[in-house]
Amino acid sequence: MTRSIPRARSLRRAQTSAEAKLWRVLRNRALNGWKFRRQHPIDRYIVDFACIEAKFIVEVDGATHSTDAELVRDAMRTEILESLGFALLRIPNADIHDHRDGVRETILAALERRDTV
Template identity: 60%
Template sequence: MRGIRLFERNRSRDLRAYQTQAEEKLWRRLRGRQLAGWKFVRQHPIGPYFGDFVCRERKLIVEVDGATHSSDEEIAYDARRTTFLEEAGYRVLRINNIDVSQSLESVCDTILAALERD
């Protein structure tokens, strides 16, 4: 069990170290409870997957997707991943890199609406 936790911690660190520009930009708005007091963590392990940004209190995962999520194979993988996460009790909100880059405030409004939804 200790080896699994060490792997998860190392993988989380790697994912945080190599985040996209959009992920970095969104994290600057989510970190430190800046979004209406909600706490988010980055690259949080959930089963075999890692959520980009996770509000554990509301069980909301915000995924920031770019061009690497457009092939049939990647779409199928994302669908399997989303199914697993939803079966684990999470809601998955997918945000496009371009939306983060061009309309960060609208993205934050969308996330806030999802957090406040039952």
Template identity: 70%
Template sequence: MEQIAYARGLRRTQTRAGAKLWSVLRRRQLNGWKFRRQCPIDRYVADFVCIEANLIVEVDGATHSTMQECERDAVRTRTLESCGFAILRDTNAEIAENLDGVRETILAAVERRLSV
């Protein structure tokens, strides 16, 4: 239950990049694929999830470039992959500068996951 409350809080205080990406993923705008935001999975809260494709999209800010954060991200990725998900990481800068490219990359990843 604690994780659900945490996820709800994250939805209310989303980052600018997260809000921008959510604007193109919500309401099945990505070729009809349903995404959830701030979705609890295992002991983590994933930024965006397409359950049908078992795909998680993570939005990484500047703090994800430190050695400590990279190590945490690696553990997080292994845990989420062990739950059957593929992880796609995009940076705040990528979303701000090339939202169409990020959208196309996510769409390609969804389609690739479903064609396997």
């Protein structure tokens, strides 16, 4: 875990444009008071955005997440994170760029479902 902290810091500095846009929606409890962390270490992974209170993760997926090898790796990652009690939502870059309000509402709805379960 100690090795992942410098890596997480590096990822925060080198965020993608989609991650930057989504971070503006999530930061400072802007999403109905939910606190999110970006590039947060969980187990052996660094997740894009995490709401620890709700055990909820948002992953921003670019074009590299469409290859067979990446799909298998993402499925294994999702399985491990879910085994730790986290729910995971994957959002394509294009949706963040083209439908940011819809993405916001999708995340909020998923959080509210987690909160009532």
